[in-house]
Amino acid sequence: MTIITTFSLSSTNPFSFSFSSSPSINRFRFNPHSSFQLSTPPQPKHTGAIIIGAGLSGLSAATHLNSHNIPFLLLDSSNSVGGRVRTDSVDGFLLDRGFQIFITAYPEARKVIDYDSLNLCKFYSGARIFYGNRFHTVAHPIRHFFDSVKSIANPIGSIKDKLLIGSNIVRVLTKSDQEIFDSDEIATIEMLKKLGFSDSIISTFFRPFFGGIFFDTELETTSRLFDFIFKCLAVGENTLPANGISAIPEQLAASLPTGSVLLNSEAVSIDLNHSESLQSVKLRNGDVLTSELGVIVAVQEPVAVNLLAGKNNKINPVQRKPVRSTVCIYFTANRDQIPLDPVLYLNGSGKGIVNNMFFVTNVAPSYGPPNKVLVSVSLIGLFENESDDDLTVKVVQELSGWFGEEMVRKWKHLRTYRVGFAQPNQSPPTDLKKNPRVEPGLYVCGDYLTSATFDGALVSGRRAAECLLKDRVVTLV
């Protein structure tokens, strides 16, 4: 039997859609009568679904609803999409808001992102580690086999450590992502010790490398996330899109219907009218938007907790833990003032404040004007008690010890980014597969429900949209 239910949204609504369901077929048809332009009044007040937050999770939810022809409005309080994945253009340089890398093996990203049009620029697969007053290379054992053989006797861990890296690649490759996220968890540091890695390789390589990825040099982050990232790094490349990291969210936004994204639109409250099965979202400017199918809250965890206060919210964090923060300092230099390889430099010395750095234009020349170099330096934590100027002086002093004062003193400071909320804290206990349903008609997504990665955010957005669609099918059948 096929049941056909048709919604008629109000006559002023730019959308109409019909929903047909049968035990085997669920099909939505979306007919935009007219498209509405971003920030051009009159804005639609009523739609199919409302998504609050246009970071990767909100964009993923929108992409999924759009692929099912569900009308939606995607709101963001800021002036652009992308959330934490943004790039600024400053004096001809592209500055990502914090050090970010796109790993091509991210499984969800492979499904929803068109890699070809991003013009991905690759890092060297490995790292150069500053330890004992000189640099040592750690290389991917397959992609840079000869470098890896050459590095076998260097002081970054013992020969046993290097063999263990190989066996750990095999260990994670034999597990599905599902198995990784379902596995027992301990802190990454405990797991590395349990696997037999020496203190030496933990402090010279794992702390700066994975500490830089998790913004957690104590390596308290769950072993599940370590295994997931380790697996992605083993099979994928570390890259930057030629037009900046924001090219990733911008690509997703570009495929959404014209006018479905409302910027500078901050949601201040959500109201669920259970009797009429209608959800409304109030904006900072007083406007009220209503939705027929549901609201997806795709904001950072602390904002979500506030927006959902008083709701039947089971999504609250398992326990309150300090969030992960970082500072990223950009410098410019001339081409003759730097080494030329596209490699990530790590601080393995255990001293100083720099965690990692790289010459961005060596990886992606499009990040700077011709013959100019962009230098990116990352610190872990927020350094709240130190001014930008003080941090810059310390970084220049420290890197002079790495590359020589003659080179580093010529670099010019360009901009400092302090990112207070870079990632949620994902130390155990974690649940990286949280249910996105707060209640029928209200859903959440964001990296705090899955893994604090681009991929986790994309997965969580899709799951929230799937949940909304499923609930509506159940209600209507």
Ligand SMILES: Cc1cc2nc3c(=O)[nH]c(=O)nc-3n(C[C@H](O)[C@H](O)[C@H](O)COP(=O)(O)OP(=O)(O)OC[C@H]3O[C@@H](n4cnc5c(N)ncnc54)[C@H](O)[C@@H]3O)c2cc1C
């Ligand atoms: C410096 C830095 C480096 C990173 N590096 C990597 C990396 O190399 N690899 C990796 O995989 N991941 C990295 N991450 C993590 C990754 O960026 C995040 O996990 C992911 O982007 C989170 O997406 P999200 O949609 O969950 O949240 P967000 O990107 O935070 O999106 C939330 C959105 O909600 C909007 N919003 C908030 N409140 C409201 C409101 N009231 N009304 C309307 N809109 C609102 C915000 O403006 C924002 O756009 C990094 C993060 C940072 C900050």
